[in-house]
Amino acid sequence: MKSHSAWGTSKSLVKFRIPTSDNLVPIRLDIEIDGQRFRDAFTWNPSDPDSEVVVFAKRTVKDLKLPPAFVTQIAQSIQTQLTEFRSYEGQDMYTGERVVPIKLDLRVNHTLIKDHFLWELNNFESDPEEFARNFCKDMGIEDPEVGPAIAIAIREQLYEIAVQSVTSAKESRISKKGRRAGEFFSASKTGGNAVDLVKLFGNKSSVIRKRKEWDVYEPIVDLLSNEEVDALEAKEERNIR
Amino acid sequence: MEKIFQDLEPYSVPSYSNWFSWSNIHEVERFSLREFFDGSSITRSPRIYKEYRDFIISKYREDPSRKLTFTEVRKSLVGDISILHKVFTFLEKWGLINVDVKSDKEADNCNGNCKPISIGGEEEEEGWKGRVKVEEGAPYGVRVVAAPNSMKPVASLPPPPSVRADGGRGVGEVGENGFKWPPLASYSDVFGDSVQQEKKNVLVCGSCKEKCDSVHYEYTKEGSFILCEKCFKSGNYENKLADDFKLINSGNQSDVWTEAETLLLLESVLKHGDDWDLVAQDVQTKSKLDCISKLMELPFGDLMFGSANRKSKFLDVTGDVSNFKQAQLDFNESQESAKVEDPSHGLKDEGQQNGYADTQGQPLKRVRMEPTSNTSSSLMNQVARISTAVGPHVTASAAEAAVTALCYENQCSREIFDDDDNFIDLKASADNIEQKRAAQGNLLDGDEGPKQSETQGPSSHKDTIQINLRMRAATATALGAAAAHAKCLADQEEREMEHLMATMIEAQLKKLKRKMKYFDDLELIMEKENAHIEELEESLVADRLNVLQSIFDAGISRWRDHASVKSQTGVAVQFLIFILSSKAKSEKRIAQIWFSSQRTTLISQIEKPKSTVFLSWFLSQDSKNEDA
Numbered sequence: 001m002k003s004h005s006a007w008g009t010s011k012s013l014v015k016f017r018i019p020t021s022d023n024l025v026p027i028r029l030d031i032e033i034d035g036q037r038f039r040d041a042f043t044w045n046p047s048d049p050d051s052e053v054v055v056f057a058k059r060t061v062k063d064l065k066l067p068p069a070f071v072t073q074i075a076q077s078i079q080t081q082l083t084e085f086r087s088y089e090g091q092d093m094y095t096g097e098r099v100v101p102i103k104l105d106l107r108v109n110h111t112l113i114k115d116h117f118l119w120e121l122n123n124f125e126s127d128p129e130e131f132a133r134n135f136c137k138d139m140g141i142e143d144p145e146v147g148p149a150i151a152i153a154i155r156e157q158l159y160e161i162a163v164q165s166v167t168s169a170k171e172s173r174i175s176k177k178g179r180r181a182g183e184f185f186s187a188s189k190t191g192g193n194a195v196d197l198v199k200l201f202g203n204k205s206s207v208i209r210k211r212k213e214w215d216v217y218e219p220i221v222d223l224l225s226n227e228e229v230d231a232l233e234a235k236e237e238r239n240i241r
Numbered sequence: 242m243e244k245i246f247q248d249l250e251p252y253s254v255p256s257y258s259n260w261f262s263w264s265n266i267h268e269v270e271r272f273s274l275r276e277f278f279d280g281s282s283i284t285r286s287p288r289i290y291k292e293y294r295d296f297i298i299s300k301y302r303e304d305p306s307r308k309l310t311f312t313e314v315r316k317s318l319v320g321d322i323s324i325l326h327k328v329f330t331f332l333e334k335w336g337l338i339n340v341d342v343k344s345d346k347e348a349d350n351c352n353g354n355c356k357p358i359s360i361g362g363e364e365e366e367e368g369w370k371g372r373v374k375v376e377e378g379a380p381y382g383v384r385v386v387a388a389p390n391s392m393k394p395v396a397s398l399p400p401p402p403s404v405r406a407d408g409g410r411g412v413g414e415v416g417e418n419g420f421k422w423p424p425l426a427s428y429s430d431v432f433g434d435s436v437q438q439e440k441k442n443v444l445v446c447g448s449c450k451e452k453c454d455s456v457h458y459e460y461t462k463e464g465s466f467i468l469c470e471k472c473f474k475s476g477n478y479e480n481k482l483a484d485d486f487k488l489i490n491s492g493n494q495s496d497v498w499t500e501a502e503t504l505l506l507l508e509s510v511l512k513h514g515d516d517w518d519l520v521a522q523d524v525q526t527k528s529k530l531d532c533i534s535k536l537m538e539l540p541f542g543d544l545m546f547g548s549a550n551r552k553s554k555f556l557d558v559t560g561d562v563s564n565f566k567q568a569q570l571d572f573n574e575s576q577e578s579a580k581v582e583d584p585s586h587g588l589k590d591e592g593q594q595n596g597y598a599d600t601q602g603q604p605l606k607r608v609r610m611e612p613t614s615n616t617s618s619s620l621m622n623q624v625a626r627i628s629t630a631v632g633p634h635v636t637a638s639a640a641e642a643a644v645t646a647l648c649y650e651n652q653c654s655r656e657i658f659d660d661d662d663n664f665i666d667l668k669a670s671a672d673n674i675e676q677k678r679a680a681q682g683n684l685l686d687g688d689e690g691p692k693q694s695e696t697q698g699p700s701s702h703k704d705t706i707q708i709n710l711r712m713r714a715a716t717a718t719a720l721g722a723a724a725a726h727a728k729c730l731a732d733q734e735e736r737e738m739e740h741l742m743a744t745m746i747e748a749q750l751k752k753l754k755r756k757m758k759y760f761d762d763l764e765l766i767m768e769k770e771n772a773h774i775e776e777l778e779e780s781l782v783a784d785r786l787n788v789l790q791s792i793f794d795a796g797i798s799r800w801r802d803h804a805s806v807k808s809q810t811g812v813a814v815q816f817l818i819f820i821l822s823s824k825a826k827s828e829k830r831i832a833q834i835w836f837s838s839q840r841t842t843l844i845s846q847i848e849k850p851k852s853t854v855f856l857s858w859f860l861s862q863d864s865k866n867e868d869a
Contacts, residue, residue: 097282099321120284120321131322138310208296209317217316 016088016166018159021125023047025085026155031073038070041152044078046085053078085159093166097122102157104219108149110229111141115219119154121161128154139221255336266291273331276324284320293318293328301338308339498527498535506532507539621723624716642706643713 017023024043031038040060057074060066097120104115115135119126132150135141209217224232260267266287271278277290296318301309311329318325332338498506502524509523510532521529628636 097284099284102322117315117322118320120324123321123323126321126323131326134311134326138312208292209319211317214316219312219316 014093016091016093016162018155018162019121019124019126020155020158021127024155025082026152026159027078027081028152028156029074029077031070031077033067033069033073036066036070038064038066038074041149043148043152043155044082046082046089050079050082053082088163088166091166091170093162093169098165100157100161102154104150104153106149106153107224107229107232108146109143110224110226111143111146112222112224113146113150113219114222116217119158121158121165128152128158135219139219141221253340255340258335258337261335261337263295269335270294270331274328276327285324289320290328293320293325294332297329297332298337305340502526503535503539506535510536620716621720624720639710639713640717642710643717645710 018025023046025046027042027044029038029040054071054075057071057078060074061068061070099118099120102117102119104113106113128151129147131154132147135150136147141147254261260269270290274290276282277285278287280286297309297314300314300317311326314329315322315325329338506520506524506527509520513519513523517529517533520532521527524532527535628639
């Protein structure tokens with residue numbers, strides 16, 4: 001179902017997928033049984049057979065010496081997230097030209113990362129892992145867990161945005177049945193946080209940012225001491241409860 | 242942009258990038274970054290590309306010695322981060338930025354091929370966010386934590402040892418306790434098959450649970466019980482009868498070499514050389530490969546390999562150790578055997594063979610453990626090793642021989658070593674060699690008797706020995722040179738150390754001098770301040786005096802009043818005390834004033850007995866002041 005707007009392929013509808021070069025689903029686990037809490041985040045390839053989920057759960061429990069009750073919980077959680085992903089898979093989403101700001105604000109062990117940059121949604125060859133690798137290399141981060149955490153955070157945000165675009169595509173189709181015009185506007189409406197491309201990339205403006213804005217888009221990497229980590233953790237726990 | 246370009250000095254751009262120009266976009270750029278040029282998106286256009294490119298290059302050229310990181314530029318550019326990265330890597334690849342900069346351990350051009358664990362190994366990032374300890378064990382992102390309210394003990398993971406991030410700078414502690422985690426479950430999935438296979442091949446004894454070697458005893462009745470040889474002999478049958486065990490020699494037949502076989506092998510190798518088929522034929526019980534491997538295991542096996550080839554190259558000097566060793570062996574063996582071989586060229590093979598045949602038993606026993614044919618170690622090492630292997634007499638004679646050889650090479654060193662007139666310039670002539678032998682025989686005293694006869698041995702050995710000596714001489718000189726060089730280096734190091742010490746001490750002295758100067762300045766300031774304060778004091782006292790003077794002048798009449806005299810006296814006493822306590826230089830003046838003022842009072846007070854003390858004191862003061 002291609003649109004026939006003047007922008008050509010820029011407003012095409014494609015099947016839902018994560019807009020990166022590998023269609024990997026970010027999975028987050030946070031399971032608590034009998035006072036033991038297991039938290040993890042990783043990417044999963046949705047084309048893996050579902051049997052792999054149980055195998056993975058068993059292996060994780062074995063490696064980390066968790067009580068076996070975790071196996072079912074982990075497997076269930078992964079499955080739920082996977083099915084959710086798959087439910088979107090059959091549907092269409094807009095892949096108009098959208099550049100969205102991605103914000104990173106995460107803490108991995110002792111490293112605190114804050115960052116803000118732009119990501120193009122219809123670039124299906126983007127690679128969050130590569131970005132994460134470069135980031136860690138440039139910033140001299142040695143903790144090997146930071147890279148994957150960054151990649152997963154990016155993926156999650158992209159996933160969310162993709163989901164949003166699916167729902168909005170559905171809505172627009174319902175609401176604008178029979179009318180082809182105005183698809184450009186709908187595309188921009190779907191992404192409330194998308195960047196105004198005309199403003200930024202139009203002929204009147206420079207793509208070099210103003211200096212005062214450099215701080216906004218500069219990555220901040222902080223190394224925390226143990227006490228700060230504990231304090232932050234306690235705060236997070238309180239927020240969750 | 243143009244202005245910036247003009248302010249800069251000309252930069253070196255790699256020759257393959259000389260297409261680059263500020264004002265144009267070249268085909269290369271159009272080709273590599275075609276997203277910008279196909280009009281596919283409003284976010285990408287030639288103008289935008291040019292802006293990105295110019296900005297990045299200018300940013301780099303602000304300080305060309307440091308490596309520009311992508312992160313530094315991306316904050317200043319609007320656009321999709323993947324596209325920006327693509328431009329950045331393009332420029333880097335073509336050497337337009339980050340040229341000749343000390344790069345990281347990973348190549349700069351690893352577009353997505355970097356290892357996920359990367360180390361920032363650059364100086365500029367040293368001052369950055371510090372280093373994180375990398376700890377082995379379950380990552381903390383995967384955490385098993387007890388909820389705060391839970392009373393259950395947490396299955397705590399044993400404290401993971403911290404390991405140094407590979408190549409990292411002083412991060413964390415080195416995990417030296419060798420703590421090992423149990424293998425991960427996924428490990429067994431991947432490597433399980435190979436592990437299984439290993440297990441299958443190893444037979445474990447049923448009773449002592451040790452690996453069975455080649456020979457084991459298998460229980461012939463039901464079950465598959467295996468006993469190793471040891472257990473069988475010791476009668477550890479585990480409720481089974483001895484008869485029921487069958488001896489199974491499953492060992493590898495090719496492992497066991499008897500003496501006879503070895504002898505046969507060596508002989509056949511000598512005979513056939515490299516023709517392994519024939520050798521294998523001779524040694525019937527072993528295969529070709531077994532022969533070769535066995536030969537290599539033997540201490541002089543390598544020599545056999547070479548010796549077969551060198552039958553005709555007996556005099557070949559290649560400087561390799563096997564030749565050396567072989568020659569030395571000959572020398573050695575000639576010590577042992579009292580017999581002198583007949584000097585004849587034709588017999589040199591036999592001599593060699595005999596030498597080997599004789600030494601077979603002994604060197605094999607003696608020198609078995611030494612990898613003498615290990616050519617990977619340096620010549621020096623081998624010389625050292627060989628000299629330890631042989632007897633002391635041999636080394637002594639070898640040293641002497643080296644000395645003589647040296648003398649032959651170099652006229653001057655003759656005087657240094659020996660001034661025996663019997664030395665003759667050594668050429669490959671029989672006479673000279675004979676004489677040399679004689680001379681050498683003269684040199685060697687003591688129990689070198691048999692040696693002398695040996696050294697006059699077959700001419701077929703002469704040349705070898707001569708060369709042997711030469712080599713020894715060469716090695717001796719090399720050792721000497723190395724030692725001298727080492728000494729030079731040591732001296733140099735010491736001098737450097739002294740120099741450094743001197744600079745350190747100088748620095749310390751300078752520091753101290755500065756401190757002292759500082760203190761002197763401080764003292765000066767203090768003195769000035771002191772003087773200032775004293776002046777202030779003086780002026781204050783003067784003021785007070787003036788005031789009192791005016792009081793006295795004004796109120797003399799009142800002092801006639803007896804009633805107030807006492808109080809005035811009190812005041813006067815107080816004033817006196819004040820004056821005494823002050824060290825003002827105008828003491829004299831004060832005293833005079835006071836004197837004149839007191840006169841008036843004292844005159845009125847003379848009838849008072851108290852004042853006599855006062856008067857006497859006052860007079861003494863007066864005299865004192867007149868003296869001062």
